[in-house]
Amino acid sequence: METALWHPFSDMAVVREREFVVDRGEDVWVYDTSGNRYLDATASLWYANAGHGRQEIADAAAAQMRKLAGYSTFGDFANEPARELAARLARIAPVPGAKVFLTTGGGEAIDTAVKIARRYHDVRGESSRVHVISRAQSYHGTNGIGTGVAGIDANRTGFGELLPSSSRIPYDSVDALREEILRVGPENVAAFLFEPVIGAGGVLPPPEGYVRGVVDVCHEFGVLAIADAVICGFGRLGTWFGVERWDAEPDLITFAKGVTSGYLPLGGVIAHGRVAEPFWDRPGNALRHGATYAGHPACCAAALANLDILDREGLIERGRTMEGVLADALAPLAAHPLVAEVRAGVGLLGAVELTADVLEQVPTAIGDLASLVRQRGVLVRTLGKAVAVSPPLTVRSEHLQEIEGALAAGLEELALKL
Ligand code: PLP
Numbered sequence: 001m002e003t004a005l006w007h008p009f010s011d012m013a014v015v016r017e018r019e020f021v022v023d024r025g026e027d028v029w030v031y032d033t034s035g036n037r038y039l040d041a042t043a044s045l046w047y048a049n050a051g052h053g054r055q056e057i058a059d060a061a062a063a064q065m066r067k068l069a070g071y072s073t074f075g076d077f078a079n080e081p082a083r084e085l086a087a088r089l090a091r092i093a094p095v096p097g098a099k100v101f102l103t104t105g106g107g108e109a110i111d112t113a114v115k116i117a118r119r120y121h122d123v124r125g126e127s128s129r130v131h132v133i134s135r136a137q138s139y140h141g142t143n144g145i146g147t148g149v150a151g152i153d154a155n156r157t158g159f160g161e162l163l164p165s166s167s168r169i170p171y172d173s174v175d176a177l178r179e180e181i182l183r184v185g186p187e188n189v190a191a192f193l194f195e196p197v198i199g200a201g202g203v204l205p206p207p208e209g210y211v212r213g214v215v216d217v218c219h220e221f222g223v224l225a226i227a228d229a230v231i232c233g234f235g236r237l238g239t240w241f242g243v244e245r246w247d248a249e250p251d252l253i254t255f256a257k258g259v260t261s262g263y264l265p266l267g268g269v270i271a272h273g274r275v276a277e278p279f280w281d282r283p284g285n286a287l288r289h290g291a292t293y294a295g296h297p298a299c300c301a302a303a304l305a306n307l308d309i310l311d312r313e314g315l316i317e318r319g320r321t322m323e324g325v326l327a328d329a330l331a332p333l334a335a336h337p338l339v340a341e342v343r344a345g346v347g348l349l350g351a352v353e354l355t356a357d358v359l360e361q362v363p364t365a366i367g368d369l370a371s372l373v374r375q376r377g378v379l380v381r382t383l384g385k386a387v388a389v390s391p392p393l394t395v396r397s398e399h400l401q402e403i404e405g406a407l408a409a410g411l412e413e414l415a416l417k418l
Contacts, residue, residue: 008142020374025052028392028399030379038374041403042381043392046199046231047257050309051392057263060305064298073102073295082295085303089270093253094244097273099280101287102266102295106230106256107141109267110193113252114145115289116271117191117224123278123285126222129190132163133180133223135171137201140193140228149193152201152384171198172206174213186221191252196242199231199390202383203343203351211246224251224275230267234258235310235393237347238320241270245346251275261306264299315393319347322395326350329400330389336411338365340385348393352407353386361418368417372410378403 002016023033028051030040043049050057064081071079086100093100101116103109114132121129134140138151148163150156151171167184169176181189196211198204211227218225227250232242234257239245241253252275256267279285293299310316327344330352334342338358344350358365366382373380373387380403381388389403 027051028395039378039399039402041378041389041391043390044262046390047262049234049258049393050261050306051394057302057305061264061298061302064301068297070296079297081297081300085300092240093270094241095249095272099271099276100268102268104265104291104293105267107143107146109254109256109269110140110146111143113226113254113269119287120275121190128188130165131184131189132166132191134168134193136168137171137198138195139200174217177214178217181221189223191224191226192218193226195228196232197346197349202386203349203388205346211248215248215250226252228254230254230256235316235319236349240316260303264302266299266303318393323347325397326400329404333407338411338415350389351386359385369410369414372413373406376406376409378406
């Protein structure tokens with residue numbers, strides 16, 4: 001039956017006739033409606049960090065829903081799960097005096113962070129600081145501001161100008177940030193937005209010294225550094241927020257995905273105490289921003305149960321202890337003639353990029369490869385020129401071998417089509 005469901009980022013003229021219906025999940029596995037089993041090599045959309053089918057998270061959310069399903073946190077209203085989650089995130093955040101603003105997802109967190117940055121400058125009398133700099137190839141969600149700053153050009157195209165006063169720089173150069181701040185004028189720049197490891201734009205780890213370098217440049221010019229840890233957080237890079245790996249102290253950190261392992265929608269922004277100060281310590285500076293479901297009790301209860309699991313099972317550290325195993329598992333693919341590059345080695349995050357030649361000969365090559373791999377019982381994500389591998393943090397070495405095997409076989413079959 002043809003679907004009425006409009007899929008994100010999808011060509012419905014194609015997908016309308018062939019949806020892939022996922023029915024249930026258990027740890028690193030998901031099953032379709034015919035009962036076929038697949039190894040979930042991308043943890044859904046980079047988020048099922050604790051793995052699928054955790055009863056503990058479902059039970060915590062259900063218990064909270066029976067007690068108090070939803071209640072807004074506008075004004076002075078609060079609920080215990082939201083208070084507890086904020087306190088816990090503030091405790092583990094890699095910035096002093098952290099305060100936590102909750103959202104319903106990552107894109108909303110991005111819009112929130114940029115609005116906090118602009119208001120922060122505004123309340124301090126620097127209202128000309130509105131410009132936002134981001135990186136080529138970056139992905140920051142699809143809300144208004146996230147679309148306006150998108151570094152994947154196609155994601156910005158066709159929607160009109162959603163964030164005047166924004167610009168992009170090459171993704172690998174600290175000097176480029178300094179030059180751009182000087183070009184725009186430091187007095188006009190509000191924030192620099194960066195993913196510690198670029199995810200959707202191709203899984204691009206930062207060059208040596210990059211993360212620390214850009215945060216230092218921001219601080220030199222009074223620009224707020226916003227680390228987008230939506231993918232990189234909650235163990236994906238082997239630390240809570242990714243940035244700790246480079247000993248960097250950003251002003252704002254956005255998170256989502258792994259905070260609940262996707263069991264319910266939730267995201268947020270962690271503000272350095274210094275950035276929160278004008279809003280927290282000076283009456284009259286309410287941030288006129290926030291969504292109905294900010295601090296939703298059931299979502300927060302799911303997050304707390306998820307954080308318990310990540311903590312108890314040592315899954316945060318596992319993102320790091322397994323990074324070499326993932327890199328070793330994927331390494332043989334680099335020798336395949338259709339492969340331009342295998343990127344892995346920072347956290348449980350990897351990508352296999354095809355050669356320009358193949359992509360030119362067969363424009364559908366990435367989608368074709370993902371389909372061939374799926375036929376072999378492994379789910380990978382398509383990026384522009386690559387397929388991504390970012391499995392649940394519970395993944396074991398034999399699963400990574402299976403992912404490599406399916407990719408190798410998929411590449412062989414793709415080669416036959418050329
Ligand atoms: N930022 C990054 C780095 C992301 O990868 C994503 C989503 O993939 C987002 C922001 C947007 O999050 P959401 O899809 O929850 O709005």
